[in-house]
Amino acid sequence: MAQKINGLPHCKFALVFAVVMDLLGVVSMLLGVFASLEFEGQDFGDLLVYSGALLVMFSMGGWVIWYSGNIEGLAIKKKSGGTMGRAFDRLARNLSRRIHLPRTESTP
Template identity: 40%
Template sequence: MSTSVLVEPVMEKSYAGVGRCKCSFWFAVAHDILGVLIMMVGVFGGLIIHDLFIYAGAIIIFLSLIWWVFWYSGNIDVPPEELEDDVGKMKLKNRRLSRVVRRVSSRLSSRIRDSLRRGDRNNSNPVNVGTEMGLSTIYNTTIQSPSREITRDTLSV
C-alpha cells in the first residue's frame, strides 16, 4: 500500500527595503548618527575637552561597523540547491579532495602522535626518580629543593 505525497517547492520570501535584519540596520544607523553628532560637538562646540568628543564620536562610528556586518551577513541569500546536508550529500567534485585532505591529515597527526610517544619513552629516566634536582632560572642560578618537601615522581604512560 503506497501513498503519494505532493511536495510543493519552497519559495523564499523576498524582502523589500532594508532586508531581513531591520534591527541591525537601525542600530547601525543610530550609532552612525550618534557618532557624527558627538564628533560635531567636539569640532564645533568650542569646549575645552573637544578632543574627547572627537575621539568618542570616531569610536562610536567605528563600533557601528559591527552592526553593519550583522546586517550585511544576515541578508546574504543562499540558493536552496547549495544548502546541503554535510553528512551524506557531498558533491562529487569535492569528494576526492576531501578524501585526500583527510588522508594527509590522519597521516600527519599519527606521525606527530607516534613521535611524541617515542620521545616520552626515551626521555623517561627511572634512575632520577626521587633524587634531589635543582631548578634553573633565566639568571643561571640554581635553587636546591630541601629534602623535607614532598617530591613528585614523573608518570610515564
C-alpha cells in the first residue's frame, strides 16, 4: 500500500522562513511608500523600502531551498572522485538529515 503524505512533506522550516520574510518585506515596503515617517525632520520611508526589498531578496533563498528539498525521484550518479567529493557528499547528507523533518502517515 502506498504511503499517503498530507501537506508539504519536506523543508518546512525553509517554507516558513520564506513566507515570513516575504510578509515582513512587503509590509516594510508598503509602510515606507504610504506612511509618512519623519523623525526630527528626516524621512525614513526610503529606509523601509530598501530594507523591505532586502528581506524579499533573502526570502528567495528560502524558496530555492524549499523547492529543491521537495524534488522527488532524482537519481544521483556517483562519480569516482577523490576524498573531497566523498567528504562533501557526507556533509550534505548529514545536513539534509538534520533539516529533514520526519514524515507522518495519515490514516484514512
